[in-house]
Amino acid sequence: MAGFADLNLPAGPDKKGLQSLLEAAARLGYSAVALNHVIDFKEKKQEIVKPASPSELFPSLPIVQGTSKRIKVLNRLTLIVSDPSHCNLLRSTSANIRLYDIIAVFPKTEKLFHIACTTLDVDLVCINVTEKLPFYFRRPPVNVAIDRGIYFELLYTPAIKDSTMRRYTISNAISLMQICKGKNIVMSSAAERPLELRGPYDVANLGLLFGMSESEAKAAVSTNCRATLLHGETRKSACGVVYTVKKPRKVEEEETTLPACKKAKTQA
């Protein structure tokens, strides 16, 4: 079973705040989080910085509740694109882009949404949840995105902060659900404080409110996050990734502990 993941924790200069966020996420049961670096092309002089490796930032990562493993920290890059020329950056093989585990785009117009879904080499497409949608989702680009294994991201923290944004979050989420039918959705937080984080089961329950089924809602915080991560990893390799897991060995003592009379019967 894929563990729970939160693919959007804003990475800021505040290391102490980030540490407390990580601790809160681990306590709530998230086994992986992604630190989000945002690049907005509207502001001048935006450079893609080299992400710091999590082990440098945090010497000791907190242990996930209920397991004995430490939380996994990833790096994610979000590009806010409002003009088609901004996408050139993704096509060029910039060295720094390759250092990020997940790449997301936030399209501002319908045309860019179409480009993001159909041609761009990204893992996540962010859905605007803080204002009224500037365009309607259309079926063709969304279907192409689902075929290509690109996921749509919905944030829930704006819905906690403000009642107007809550309205937009729910209405935009429902209109997306009508098109993608609950498939390929990732729900993440974008929480800046530990009190804005919610547990994975709470978020899955929120998915029911957005019109997903129970299994789709749970996938939105677990398996879909893992799929996004693997999709990001395929970018670094030639064609794909294969994971091997050690299979727990069958206990062979069972046979030997059987009474001798039963053994003889099966052989006869």
Next chain:
Amino acid sequence: MARADPPPPPPAAFERRVLRSAAEHHYLRVRLELPDGGARPSAAQFKQLVVTALRELHGEVGAALPVDVLTYEEKTLSAILRVTSSGLVKLWSALTLLGFYQNRRCAFRVLQTSPFLLALSGNSRELVLD
């Protein structure tokens, strides 16, 4: 494309039984998280907070949902709520989206939910396994 008629299905060797959860109520064990040094709600204020959360998200219909606070500990801010099964998603989502108590940030942590009250007496997630 020509298709051969499928052979008649063999008589079912099994009987289908659908068991729906007949439980009338669901129980939730919740904990309210407040920033340090804030005023702690009393039991009545706690119930008021839950109803406010329901009204914020689901309006008057939500506020009319039968929710009971069975136990409430002011020291740990943890409580056990009872809600009719059909209102579980409404109550849970309302608690999730509650962000403020008296203009200060707060968060509801839903620790456990179950159709059986007895199940809340222990929590397997808190067990230390090795």
